[in-house]
Amino acid sequence: MLEIHGLVKTYNNHPALRGIDLKLEKGEVYGLLGPNGAGKTTTLKILAGLISPDSGDIFVNGERYHRDHGSLKQIISYVPDQPFVYPKLTGEEHLHFFADLYKIPRDKRKEKFDFFFDYLEFELYRFELVETYSAGTRQKLLISQALMVEPEILLLDEPLTSIDPLVARKFKQLLKQKSAGGTIILFATHILSLAQEVSRRIGIIIDGKIITEGSLEELLKISQGKDIEEFYFNTVINYEKSL
Ligand code: ATP
DSSP: OOEEEEEEEEETEEEEEEEEEEOOOOTTEEEEEETSSSSSHHHHHHHSSSSSSSSSEEEEEEEEETTHHHHHHHEEEESSSOOOOOOOOOHHHHHHHHHHHTTTTTTHHHHHHEEEHHHHHHHGGGGGGGGGGGGGHHHHHHHHHHHHHHOOEEESSSTTTTOOOOHHHHHHHHHHHHHHOOOOOOOOEEEEHHHHHOSEEEEEEEEEEEEEEHHHHHHHHHTSSSSSHHHHHHHHHHHHOOO
């Protein structure tokens, strides 16, 4: 289980998060939606251990989590929106590098690597330098890295921006399988159809606060929207009017 209480983060006196609360059960898929600059990436980066919050508490399986908590970090993996890669490694070497960090035994790697290169359709680039990869192929590599470690908590920041529709469809199926197997998935996106298709719950974050959350069914009732797009626009516009 993942629990977040009162997460606050300020950059140069500018509040990015103003008290984020979230509770995700085993196997839950939660989609974070919100305008540019709302705080989605900041939330995910804190959970990935890349930055520290100013205040607030995070608990993973009941244990207090922070960025230096090595054993809890091992069960969390993260796909960033701006893929950081080592350009002089091949795709295969990149996966080995990550597998070393997560202590995946050598004899378990080939099967995993074969699966991801094949399933996400980038086998052709397996032994090519990552610096030659297109944006979508880089994203596939990072998705493979994050999933091959079989995390208990998977954090995804705009995972589909550069992925073609055919592979995106397979990726969504994979997310559903992982969630059925108990993985908690928290993702940020501007693609409303992705949130609709895979999330059990959706949260709208604006100005560093989650202003509403629930299943799509619940949210449509509250907002009287006919679909996710109308719900999103009603919610954001009503919030802006209320300021
Ligand atoms: P987007 O949808 O555009 O990706 P987001 O919801 O992911 O936006 P964040 O990247 O979390 O938003 O940014 C939240 C706020 O924090 C914004 O006002 C942003 O300008 C600010 N911010 C983010 N990173 C930094 C940083 N390294 N230094 C200063 N301000 C930052």
